[in-house]
Amino acid sequence: MGLKNRIFAWFRLRKELRQMRIWADHCPDNFQHRRYMMEAEMARLSNKHGLAQKRYSQAVNTARESGFLSDEALTNELAGQYYLMNGNEQVAGFYMRSAHTIYTRWGASAKVKQMEKHHGYLMADKKAVEEGDTDQVVSDLSSQSYISSDVLDLNSVIKASQVISGEIIMEKLLKNLMLILIENAGAQKGALILSESDKLVVHARIIAGEDKIVELKPQPLKDSKDLAISIVQFVSRSRESVVLNSAAREGQFVQDDYIRANRPWSVLCLPVIYLGGITGALYMENNRARGAFTPDRVRVLQYLASQAAISLENARLYNQLQESNQKYHSIYANAVEGIFQSSPEGTFISANPTMADILGYESSEDLINNIKDIGKELYVDPEDRKLFRSTIEKQEKIIEFETRFYRKDGSIIWISNNARIVRDLKNRVLYYEGSFLDITKRKQAQQSFEETMERYQLLMEASPDPITVYDPKGMVTYVNPAFINTFGWSFSELLGKQLDFVPVHEKDKTDRAVAQTLAGEKVLIESQRLTKQGILLDILLSAARFNDPEGNLAGIIVASRDITARNRSVKLAQDKHAAEAANEAKTQFLASMSHEIRTPMNAILGMADLLWETPLDREQKKYVKVFKRAGENLLGIINDILDISKIEAGQVEMEMVPFNLKILVKGICEMMTINASEKNLELDYRLHPDVPIALLGDPSRLRQILVNLMGNAIKFTHSGQVTLEVKINGDPAEKKPPDTEDLQFVVKDTGIGIPKKKQAYLFERFTQVDSSTTREYGGTGLGLNICKHLVEMMGGQIKVESIDGKGCKFIFNALFGTDPRAIIEIDESTPPQNLKPKVKSDITLEPLFLSILVVDDGQENRIVVRAYLKKTGYDLTMAENGQIGFEKYKAGSFDLVLMDMRMPIMDGYTTTRMIREWEISKEKKPVPIIALTAHALKEDKQKCLAAGCSDYLSKPVKKKDLLNMINLYKAPKEG
Structure with a gap:
């Protein structure tokens, strides 16, 4: 097993031993013998022979007493191997024979054969075993032992690893680390280089000697003069170890300034790696011997370097934690807020001095010791306590919860509380923690401010001008009813939102006004704003900022006045004045034109009438008829132009006078008969029986419409007939306004007709079917447009139905009054244009001298x-x-x-x-x-x-x- 694996096995064994000791303490009969056996093995590995011998003996005896045959046999076998390894065959034989006997008794035949095969020579003497005198056997052991170099290396590494891993204070860690490394490396001097913000810094140095002083003065690597910088940089970049037996004569670093100047013999530089990232480098030198850093030493140092990387990271985190704790403690002790921890039962676990001071207690301890129930002793309103608990339990935290607390002296203060729940791994509430501020002065000022604002709000509510209040972020906090009525948004649509109703062309002006207002200036400008419906209004704006009780910006209040109507009136007045001036000029022109044409026309037509009354031959009558008709046509054009002018100027008014519809229609047809007979056309009219005869309306305008339509019909009809039909418009049974009748007039001809595509714009001004029509039939194209306007003024509509080449039908309707009281006595023999009320008297109308x-x-x-x-x-x-x-x-x-x-x-x-x-x-x-x-x-x-x-x-x-x-x-x- 390699060194690294043996170290891992050792730590695992130590962990398992801790658990075994717990079990043995709770149930010694089942686990005590196993504890002794594990402790014996660990003592063997640590070369603690006295302890190992004692624990083997205790393990054998307790296993036998507890009746665990297999564990008793195994312990005897392990003890025999221990003594055999240390050269004491006599004691080893005793334990091996004991194991052989117990395995035989247990029935483990395969194990018995194995022992006889490998340790048969030790099975001869079974007397001591059979008597079971283990203690006596152990006492005869020889004190001599044999220890391998591997075991010594392992013990040294374990000791060093324990020292490194057991330290979390950075300064102590660096000192111990350097001492251990120099001791295990066999070096004369060493340095530990760490990476900080992508830069290499020498943090620790050591020189071998009696004192072995560790120097902890951080210095950038580039400024270091006592080591080979290029070697450290190479190791840091490549993450590879560098081992040089003769640094000045071999390798790629012979040109390094330090190597050339100091010519060291043995140099070792190892990377310090943590979680795949380079943490730093370990640098060692030996100037007394070549090849000082053997492979075994390098392996040990590599392992220690890996352990050092972990410990350095732990120390760094610990330092950060310490700094954070110090910072937190400073914040905690000096915070302007009261900071606390409280239990679910309603007591304080901790509180900072500020909190004690806010609540009127001498110290944190005084507060914690005196408050036994937060809900009952601090909260003025118990309902606030319930609301606090229900809110924080639902949301796990609460922000700016405002309530009232009792102070120690019984006075009441307002506090703003921020808190959260802290839970354990099983989601149980451990405690509440949070902070609060004394906001009593703010609440008092706010109350005063709100009372003032309430008074202002009453004024704003009653104001006829729209008023808007914005907070410092430009969000709407209030609009009055006048604003809602003017701009169309509801209060709920605007509250807490930015009001975007400034048109693009007014944005720069508005931004300047806002800046002036925020600077404390009072602003009065004319601008434009959009309503919710997109209507652009002219607005007179006045704006001012207002401050909160602390003097900070609380918002902006803007009063608006809709001056759209005023501006429109001004513009209308200006436009009206301009229009009136233009209309006056046009009227004067038309009046002058009419006068100048009518004056000679009076003589022309008058002379034509007089000439017609004189004896004339056929040719002369033809000539008189031509210039008389030409004059009448010209007069008709002048009348049309005047009518259009009056319609445009709104000067046409409909009269409501009584008239006889039948006489009017009959008179028109009689008048048109002359023109129709000249073209051999049949002219007829028909009034439906249900059509009322006595009407109230404007007979002159109705006559003008009918004459125009029938004149056109005759003009554009070469053969056939022209008819006029009058009937009730729509269903006669349909309900109509009282004393009102809707009549439909239809003028039908068999003339040239009108193409379908031309009918759409037939009633437009100066429009005829085509230019050829104008050349052949004449006309200005104004007649039908005038008819359309007059029909609409009479409450009706006009339309045309026609097939090209097959005639036309012009249809219009108009509303008339039917008040029976308006009926006048009319002589049907009187021409319609001369209708006048009859005068009943005894005075004759015979000619008189005048x-x-x-x-x-x-x-x-x-x-x-x-x-x-x-x-x-x-x-x-x-x-x-x-x-x-x-x-x-x-x-x-x-x-x-x-x-x-x-x-x-x-x-x-x-x-x-x-x-x-x-x-x-x-x-x-x-x-x-x-x-x-x-x-x-x-x-x-x-x-x-x-x-x-x-x-x-x-x-x-x-x-x-x-x-x-x-x-x-x-x-x-x-x-």
Whole structure:
């Protein structure tokens, strides 16, 4: 068996002996003889012959007394081998014969034969054996012994190993280690080099001599002058041993500076390895002999080096533990927190001085000795104790548990407790350990702070402006109801979270504001924030930091004010102003355009009407019809443009006046019959029987829609028919709002139709089917768009159904009132455009002589009016402008005034106001003044009436309209 294996066997044997001694103490009858036998064998190995002889004898006798034949035979055999090995055949023969006899008695025939074969010469004398006088035999033993060199080496190694492994104090370990190594190595000097942070440091040196002084002064290897540095570095890198019998003459290190300078003979350097890692190196020298480090010495030193690696690591860990303990003890004794250990029964096991001081006790011992029940004697609220126990048992620990404790003098303090459970290997509670702080001042300040915050919170709750409170980490701790209402998040969605509602473009501004606020500045900025729904709001922000009772940052409070509406109002006002300016410019332009076109158009159409009344041949009538139609088309374009302008400006309002639907429809169809007959088209209309006739609504707008749709139908139909159908929209039994009827109008033709792909954008502005349609049929593409807007304003919708080449069907619905009280008496023979309430009186409407003042700067307009009224017998007085007109009015006596509103020198508005003022001053009855103006917007009519006009006619004025208006306002005579 090798040296290493023998050492391991020795330690195992020693371990087993300790267990055997325990068993022997508890049951000597069964185990005492085996204990003696093991102790005899260990004494033999340790060359303790007196003890070995005594234990062999005791083992034989106790085995015989206890009746263990096999153990008695084995012990005799081992004792015989011991004495035979030490050269005492006489005593050996006695024990061998005893073993032979017992094996024979036991029946172990194979063992008996083995003993007779190997030790037959010792079996001759059995007398002493048979008498059993073992003690007598032992006393005759010779004191001489034979001990092998291997046994001596083993004892030396065991002794050295025990010394090395038994020391954990680093300084003592290094000293003992160096002494043992120098003794076993046969060296003159040695050094122990250890690795520290990847650097080699010489920690111990020794020089052989009488004193054998060990020097413990750590020095970097590179600075060492008393050893071969290259050898140590090689061993450290390669982890291989270096043994040199003549270092100055052989090997790869002959050029080392130290070797060249000191020329040592024998050099030994061994790696010190722990768990596969290099711990250091052992360096030895002998300058008196070559080959001083024999293989046997090297093997011993290698083993000791391996043992040293373990012990060095243990010593290092022990040093760390000591340092940690010292550090802990210092922390424990000087900590500002109270530190404790308590038992599951509720008593203190340990407590540091700070804890005793917090609770008002003179010392830790005073606290531990006086508190017998923590729960009853310290806790002010027993429920807190229950909560503490239940929480720590569930979670194994508890963090910042706040409760109240009694001090020794009976006063009450607040403490914050951190604790955990410590358990044994069987998961049983050993004790509780933890720490606590006296937080009484903090709690008092916190209470005061909370009371203040509560007062502020009442104010914040009632504030109409959103308010947010953030902690120092930017987490939301509070939002008031106004914030929730404004931004849409609930309190639970925000509490303890960062509020991310700053749009990207506002981030830099917000970061600067936060920095200013944290610096103690008060901030007031305009910014923008996002609601939960993603709506961007304009916000006026004011922010300020607030501190806790200790003066540390407690958070930031931010008050917001939604100024979106204000900014929108400002912007709307600005936009409105700009739009109004633009609209005013457009209105002025359209008004001027309308005036400038309508003024000559008044003369053109007026002359066309007058010319039509004169005798004309067929060709002349054709020419008159052409330019009359061209003028009317131009007038239609102007009217469409004005309508679109009014729709865009929101100036179109629907009237609610009574009218007769049947008369309106009949009148339209009669008016359109002329155009239809020119193309040989059949024109018809149908009102379903259930359709109410008396309605409330805007008949002029309904007429405008129907005329446009039927005009288009006639225009795009070359043969066939055009029909208008009116019926109840939807199910007649369906419930509708009271006094309301939803009517559907259908204009159907057999014309050219509209392609499917063109129908989608047919109602868009300036849109026609294609450019060829515009060239062939004319038009601006505004009519259907105007119809769509008007239909929608009447509460309905419009659509088209068509097949290309097979005609169209335009369908729209509109809502009308049906209040029976709105029914008026209507003469069905009266043309629809001239519908007026009948006046019941005894006054006749026969023609009367009238004196009429015509005020117009346009000579052609004056000519047209004179021509219209030529056959009436009225007396006409002409004035070229308002100033002349006013003077003539004052000088004459007139029954009616026809007033152009736009004139040079003095316009019609001024003239009318001056006339009304003069009438009042003279107490004269107001004379009817009819405004004749090329301005055709609704506000123009209102402006005329506001100036004092009695009624309004827009140019171009038709003869029929003028005569009807004069007939309405002329003074009747009694019949």
